[in-house]
Amino acid sequence: MQETMDDTYDPISLEALAGLPGEETLVLTVNNRLARRILAELSRGLDARRQVMAVPAIVPLGAWLRQAAEQLSFDADAGSAAHVLDAFGARQLWRQVIQAAEAEHVLLDTAQAARLAYEADWLMSDWRIVVAEGLETPEYLRFRTWRKRYRELLDSLDAEDENLSCERVMQAVLDGGMALPARTLVLAGFNEFSPRLALLLRALREQGMDVLQLREPRPAAVDVVRVLADEPDAEWRLAARWAVDCMNRDPQGRYAIVSPRLQDDVVLARRVMHVELASPDAAAPLACNIAVGRPLRDWPVARAALAWLDVLADYARGADCGPQQLGQALLAGHCAGGGAEAAARAALDARWRRTRRLRLPAAQFGGELGQYAPLLATAWGAALDAARACPGAAACDAWMRQFRHMLRALGFPGDGALDSGAYQAMEALDAAFDRLAGLSAALGPQDFRSALGLLEQLLAETAFQPQRDPAARLDVLGLLEAEGGRWDGVWVLGLDDEVLPAAPRPNPLIPLAALRRAGAPRATPERELQWAAELYADLLCSGPQVRISHAQRAGERELRPSPFIAELPARSLNVCSPEPGPADMESLVDDRGPGLAAGSVTRGGSALLDTQSRNPLWAYVKYRLGAVQLDGYAELADLNARGNFLHRALEVAWGTMGSHEALCRLAGDGGLAALVDESLNQAADDCLQAYGPALRALEIERARKVLKDWLELERQRQPFRVLGREDEQRWSYETLELSLRLDRVDELEDGSRMIIDYKSGAGRLDPKSSWTRSRPVDLQLPLYAAVVGGEGARVAALALVRLHARQVEAKGLAEGDIGLAGLNGLQDWPECAGLSWDDLLRRWRAAVEQLAGEYAAGIARNEFLRRDDMKYCDVLPFLRLEEEEPGHAGQGA
Structure with a gap:
């Protein structure tokens, strides 16, 4: 059973502790934070009369046990492990x-x-x-x-862990084989003792050591108020505004905000603190310390080191790296040319995304670095040579030396000055290297990849937080960190019944009955209640003013107060901003940018006009400002590869056949299947180089059925011959020059033309709703028919063809019957009632020229006709459509 500390050891005050001989006194604390605070409190006793003080050793219990174990290692009879x-x-x-x-x-x-x-x-x-x-x-x-x-x-x-090391220290004390660490031992911050610790302290006392308990005066708060908030976000804002008000009223006061869920709410806490501490109401610049450590792996300097070592590990064993893997390293930086070539490294990453690269060999990566980032390229060559010279397997200490050597060759941590936080993170990273090197004997030989995996795991499990800002008068910390602290005011938020007391969490590997009998922590509801009661009592003594709050709901879930605060009178507070004073309102419609300059030529494709039709501001941002969403990294199963494969296979097939007559002849002679297979294999060689044999075979088998179904539909058409495959056409309008790439152009029996556009996706084909609008979209075929095609032979049919394993079909519009199922005539579309084919072409031409004129004039209204028009918008954050009110221009043209 645990032993409580009350009435077990004589108390001693902080003033009395300061009077003890420093060299004969040892202070053991429950954590580093309390050790630093006691040292700070003792230092405050220095003044003009007393400028020097012999400070006792003040260390956490765990650190002292490690020191004692190291001391015993010099005793040959102590049985220390190597x-x-x-x-x-x-x-x-x-x-x-x-x-x-x-x-x-x-x-x-x-x-x-x-x-x-x-x-x-x-x-x-x-x-x-x-x-x-x-x-x-x-x-x-x-x-x-x-x-x-x-x-x-x-x-x-020949090793021992911290548990066995602690057992060895305790046994040495019991046997009298270890010299007493001091004449007086002072315990600080302990609420209870485990049986092992109690036995150790009893043995020290029996051997003549004075064991005392540090007990500081901690009067209970005289101003305790329970506050209700609607939501956790509002609760944080209330607490932050209270802290700002308190610090403004008392420029010397120190305050704290305590959250049981700080680890989960740290992002919200940082955002709220940033906003509230920057309030113009603050009398002076305010700062706070948020006591949450993040995994060291997540800090930029450590993340960069891991990213570069990950790339070197693959290239060192002769494997290729993917653009995402390389991009993470390039964007992380902390390398040679870190600041000067940052934009170039980002441009290289964007280029790989845009060109849909899947893998890059080491030589190609080095060559592209030389083109984009020559400073890094030189350092990269040295780092890669060092990586390739590494042994196949080595101990962790050898790998840590190699990792340091490779990173130094790369220019790590960069050529810029590190700020305080980055410098401290760099020191913590260096300590982690040493820590892993010290485990060489236990972990045994490792290869490059496994040693790097161990380092990454260690950094993920190592929490890091920069040192506390000594000028900050506001601490934001968790329940355990707040225990034993003292401030001028404390706000404890989030005290609902799920937090205090918390649900027990017994270790599942030990029977619950044994845990209960031993009184082990976190094991039973009774232990959790006991701990919660002690913690709550301590919080009420953390300052003269205490605010305790909880939210009434979190989303749709109602929250109840902790039973410790349920009886306190509740005060409801709302987060509200002060009423703004009257202001003169001025409205400015800014929906037009500079027009295209005379004498300059702006180039683009049909997508430019399509975007202008969907949302003019989208077109302006994308094509005039050059702002666009960054492409994702290419994946092996990218649907674009499948689409390109099908397009290429049909291009090859029709390049061989050339006409409807040849198609029918091959089908009748039984040679069509061989032609399809030949076309598919050639297209696979061109488009599926990154696919393995199995995946390539599956794609070819799927495409064989798709082509067979489509060519069967083509056989039913009236005679035609193929004039163009993947041809590019150009059209100019004033200072605008557009290019169109057409999948296929056929010549019909009467000399007119049919335009075909292949679609490999499973999305809906609905040319009627796209082409009959006042501002038409999906403009590639109408643009060619009305403008480009009008300059030559007459265009009499437009077809969108779905090439998909589930369904092969055609949708579109034709002036007359050409024998292709799925194409409609004008009489089939009510929106075209009363129009001739020439009327429709003139309407399209007028719409196209209107859109081109708008773009050239700089028209940039933020409006759209249908929500689906914005489905694939790649500048949505810029448009900020979510901020538009219903009925605003953003809802329709």
């Missing part, structure tokens, strides 16, 4: 043991099991848990097997 593993190294060994023991359980999460086993091992020793016969659970029996093999593995490696 290697001491930290928590990360111990979990790696647990993982090895569990993987070997549970090889048949392939779905077991070994990383989670290793973490639980590590915690269970510590609990069993620290709380002296004994599992009686008959209480064993299947999980405990497996853990007992793992634990036995884990200890055997440690023995074979």
Whole structure:
């Protein structure tokens, strides 16, 4: 059972502690934060009369135990192991043991099991848990097997973990084999002692050491108010505004905002603090410290190191890298030419996205670096040479030296000055390298990729937070960090019944009955209630003014107050901004930019006019300003590859046949299947180079059916011959020059033409709704028919052809019957009632010229006719359509 500290050790005040001989006193704390605070409090005692003080050693308990274990390692009779593993190294060994023991359980999460086993091992020793016969659970029996093999593995490696190291220190104290660390031991921040710690302290006291408890005066708050908020966001804003008001009233005061869910709410907390602390009502610039550590892996300097090492690992073993992998490294920077070539590296990444690159060999990557970023290219060559010179397998300490060498060759961490946070992150990264190097004996030889994986895992499990800003008078911290603190005012938010008391979380590898009997933490509702009561009592003593709040709902879920605050009178507060004073309103319609300059030529495709028709501002932003959404990285199963493959296969097939007559002849002679196969293989060679044999065969098989179905529809047409395949046409209008690439142009029996556009997607084909609007869209075929085609032979039919495995069909419009199912005549479209074919072409020509004129004149209205028109908009954030009110121009033209 745990031993409480009340009435166990004599109390001592902070003033009395300052009077003890510093060299004969040791202060043990529960964490680093409390150790720093006690040191700061003692330093405040220095003044003009007392300028020097012998400060006692003030260290957390865990750090002192490690120091004691290191001291014992110099004693040949202490039985010290050659290697001491930290928590990360111990979990790696647990993982090895569990993987070997549970090889048949392939779905077991070994990383989670290793973490639980590590915690269970510590609990069993620290709380002296004994599992009686008959209480064993299947999980405990497996853990007992793992634990036995884990200890055997440690023995074979001549290693010990922190748990065994603590046992060795305690045994040395019990046996009298370790010199007392000081004459007086002062305990700070402990609410209870585990049985192992209680035994250690009892042994120290029995050997003549004075053990005292630091007890500072902590009067209870005189101003306690419970506040209700509507939502968690509003609760944060209320707390932040309270803190700003308090600091404005008391320029010397120190305040705190305490959140039980700070780790989850850190993004919201940073956003609210940034807004409220920058309030113009503040009397002076305000700052805060948010006590949340992020994984070191997420900090830019560490992220850059991992990204570059990841690229080097693949290139060193002769593999190619993907653009996304390379792009992450280029954009992360922290390399040679870091600032000077940042834009060039970003341009290279954008180019790979735009050109749909799948893989880049090392030589090609180096060549493109030389073209875009020559400073980085030189450093990259040296780093790659160093990576290729690495051995196949080596110990972790050797890999850490190699990693440092490669990064230095690359120019890491860059040529710019690091700010304070980045500098501290760099120091933490360097310490992580040393930490992993120290685990060489336990982890054994590793190859490049596995050593990098271990480093990434260590950085993911290592929390990092820059040092506290000493000028900040506001702390934002969690419940545990706030324990034992003292401020001039504290706001504790989020105290609902899901937080205090929290639900118990017993370790599943130890039987619950054994945990309950030992009184282990987090194991039972009674223990959680006890801990919550002590914590709540401590919060009420954290300052003279305490505000306690909780939200009434989170989304659709109602929240109830913690039972500790349910009886307090509640005050409801709303987040509201001060009423703005009257202001003169002026409305400005800014929907037109500069027109195209005379004498200049702007080039584009039919998509330019299509975009102008859908939303003029979209066209202006994309084609005049050059702003467009960054393309995603290409994937192997990219549908564009399939579409290009089908287009190319039909281009090859019709290049061989050339006419309806040849198609019918081949079909009658049985040679059509061979032609299709030949066309598909040639198209696959051109378009599916990145596909493996199996995927290539599947795509060819799918396309064979699609082409067969389409060519069967083509056989039913009236005679024609193919005039053009993938031909490019141009059309000019004033200072605008457009280019059109047509999938296919056929010549019909009467000399007129039919334009075909292939569609490989499964989307809806609806040319009627697109072409009959006052501002038509999907303009490529109407543009050719009305403008480009009008300069030569007459265009008499327009067809959109879906080439899909589910359905092959044609949709479109024809002046007369050409024998292709799916094409309509003008009489079939009510919107074209009373129009002749020439009338329709004139209407299209007028619409096209109107759109071209709008674009040339700089018309940039932010409006659209239908919501579907914006489905594939690639500048949506710029248009900010979500801010438009219903009925505004954004809702329709």
